[in-house]
């Protein structure tokens with residue numbers, strides 16, 4: 027039988043198991059198994075050549091029992107309703123794990139910004155905000171960056187919303203440039219969160235970052251800052267990739283050189299003649315593996331080829347359920363996405379708090395608060411997984427879904 031690659035049904039399965047272990051009934055599962063709101067929009071955009079092209083976009087709001095929904099917007103050709111739905115569910119789990127007063131949301135547009143001009147991307151970004159404006163807002167649903175979106179796109183989206191609202195609304199979106207109310211540290215927060223997760227995982231295995239051999243899939247916002255942090259702490263980055271291929275050097279890649287030369291979409295392999303495939307990247311001999319690109323990369327097909335002792339998921343949904351089981355049986359410590367990649371939304375929350383207060387913190391304050399939340403979450407989830415003899419993904423789902431389920435029960439929704 028071929029394995030289940032469906033992101034929604036595999037997420038539903040673990041959520042069902044987590045709710046069951048927490049003692050909630052079928053009614054709660056029925057409420058939480060799908061987004062409460064899911065909007066599909068068609069966005070006409072005037073292209074530079076004068077023609078009009080219509081794009082499809084989505085915004086999923088998984089559950090707002092705890093508070094407004096929160097989550098990024100992805101611009102990618104593979105975006106579809108299944109992916110956006112699963113991503114919104116994972117955001118609920120992340121917010122629960124790091125104890126933020128939010129539910130999960132996520133958005134996406136089916137497009138390839140790598141083939142569009144900057145003006146076309148701006149018109150598309152503004153059109154998306156107009157299309158979803160009725161269901162989003164600083165106290166309803168707060169977007170942020172994700173794959174192939176960045177602080178410039180957040181700035182256009184914030185401006186469009188502010189123009190419609192007729193007053194400045196910095197709290198409408200996070201991941202903004204600093205001059206528009208962005209937070210210190212938001213650009214590197216996802217990577218810093220992953221570093222904290224790696225530190226904690228390494229400690230449990232008697233290892234340190236210094237001297238470890240690391241492979242990272244993806245060299246965008248998450249992957250490139252991560253590579254830099256680890257490189258500066260004395261790790262050897264022996265493999266790195268982008269959408270077109272991968273680089274491998276057993277002696278360690280020169281991360282500063284790669285950072286200098288990469289483009290804004292995290293592409294770096296085009297600079298080299300000798301590359302390997304993303305598939306081969308996962309087979310490289312290393313101590314720590316970090317998928318930091320797209321979903322369904324570690325499957326039953328390649329889980330047995332992985333050499334790393336620790337896997338920390340910076341990407342959303344990189345490992346299938348079947349592969350999670352294989353890796354757990356092989357004794358590999360897998361730190362799941364909903365914990366390891368929660369640094370981004372944590373600092374997004376800090377950004378929103380600062381916008382609401384109109385008072386801004388230093389990068390040291392931001393990083394200290396981020397570390398406190400992530401170390402606490404890691405300890406709770408690791409200890410739960412050890413005590414109950416379950417993998418860290420199920421432990422993370424139990425911790426992550428609890429607050430939403432309790433809030434829904436108090437509200438009388440289930």
Ligand SMILES: NC(=O)C1=CN([C@@H]2O[C@H](COP(=O)(O)OP(=O)(O)OC[C@H]3O[C@@H](n4cnc5c(N)ncnc54)[C@H](O)[C@@H]3O)[C@@H](O)[C@H]2O)C=CC1
Pocket residue numbers: 171172173174175216243244245246247248249267268269270291292293304318319320321340341342367368370371
């Ligand atoms: N940016 C953020 O704050 C957060 C991002 N994440 C997750 O981290 C992952 C990476 O996101 P970002 O770094 O923000 O995106 P990005 O757009 O900055 O970089 C994406 C990277 O993935 C590579 N990539 C794209 N398609 C690929 C493919 N088919 N095969 C292999 N590589 C491919 C790109 O070449 C690029 O290097 C995603 O799963 C995202 O959802 C998770 C939490 C927060």
Ligand SMILES: O=C(O)CCC(=O)C(=O)O
Pocket residue numbers: 096097098099120168169170171172200201342367368370371372374375
């Ligand atoms: O920063 C945020 O609000 C959301 C980040 C995000 O989309 C994610 O963690 O996948």
